[in-house]
Amino acid sequence: MVREVELHGLELHELQGLVRTLGEPDYRANQLFRWLHLQRVTEWAAMTNIPQKLRRQLAAVASLPSINILRTLEDPEDGTTKLLLSLPDGERVECVLMFYGRGGEARRLTACLSSQVGCPIGCTFCATGQGGFRRNLTAGEILLQVMALWHHLEGRGKGERISNVVFMGMGEPLLNCEAVLKARRILMHPLGWGIGHRRITISTCGIVPQIKRLARETPPPELAVSLHATTDAVRNKLVPVNRRYPLGELLGACREYTEVSGRRITFEYILIKGINDSPADAERLAGLVRDMLAYVNLLVFNPVPGLEFQAPAAEEVRAFAGRLRRRGVEVAVRESRGCRIAAACGQLRAEGV
Ligand code: SF4
Secondary structure (H helix, E strand, O other): OOOOOOOOOOOOHHHHHHHHHOOHHHHHHHHHHHHHHOOOOOOEEEHOOOOOHHHHHHHHHOOOOOOEEEEEOOOOOOOOOOEEOOOOOOEEEEEEOOOOEEHHHHHHEEEEEOOEEOOOOOOOHOOOOHHEEEEOHHHHHHHHHHHHHHHHHHHOOOOOOOOOOEOOOOHHHOOOOHHHHHHHHHOOOOOOOOOOOEEEEEEEEHHHHHHHHOOOOOOOOEEEEOOOOHHHHHHHHHOHHHHOOOOOHHHHHHHHHHHHHHOOOEEEEEEOOOOOOOHHHHHHHHHOOOOOOOOEEEEEOOOOOOOOOOOHHHHHHHHHHHHHOOOOOOOOOOOOOOHEEEOOOOOOEEEEE
């Protein structure tokens, strides 16, 4: 049975409200929060310091996370792991774990989470965008992905911990802003996951009103904006939401974000051969972001079956990055992770098993 209240999707103050309605003191909510987000249990029986009566009362109105992994794929070269999850209503989403660094203390483990089932934006280079939109995920369903990745890591028995979270999986996070921000607050809470706010990045293709809203969040999120083009004509084709929020408006909102929040924005730019990778594009891109607190991540297009786009050659990518650097732009060429298991940027699709 799917119960309406997902216990793990409730913030501490909401859990306190719930236990109060059952005649219990606030500290029971703290205990519950720890069981859910520190111990990450999935069964009532595991909550040994919660009275049986309260567990029964809670079970009558709320559900625990139900982790149903349909498929696990691991990239043999870089270890990137992609999980396909089934949700309580039968919908499916994918989430990805990426490993950075050579091991030991320096190793960084990033969970890439989906925010929607499918995506309504329809970027023409993206597998998710080709599949259409089904629905928004709840905060609980977003957190379910982190829990599933954590359980996967536990199974490896190497004591690895998720250190970073990026909302860059399926869907446009800022079209499901409330659930994404709620999941972020729960992930940051020191009684649970305790992931620092600088280690959680929200990505957007450019939903202008929500970018302005995020600037006023406390603390403001790390923000990544998928730019991918330097003219409205090209961006209209690659990222159709550009027709609603054209480049001028988007960059105005980004500038406002950096000024209000004091935070740098990361601009993501997928290089596609012959579409957005010319020297003139590099010059225009430098002009667009140079006077802002900004950083540019260059990505190389990852092949998607059925799409005609191609990746530029490595030397063209280096030349593009070099042009940006010479114009004073901070830039990195991001290594594509998980492309052998269709887990890289733009490749998630949540296909059947
Ligand atoms: S790139 Fe992001 S916003 Fe665009 S269609 Fe894919 S998931 Fe949606």
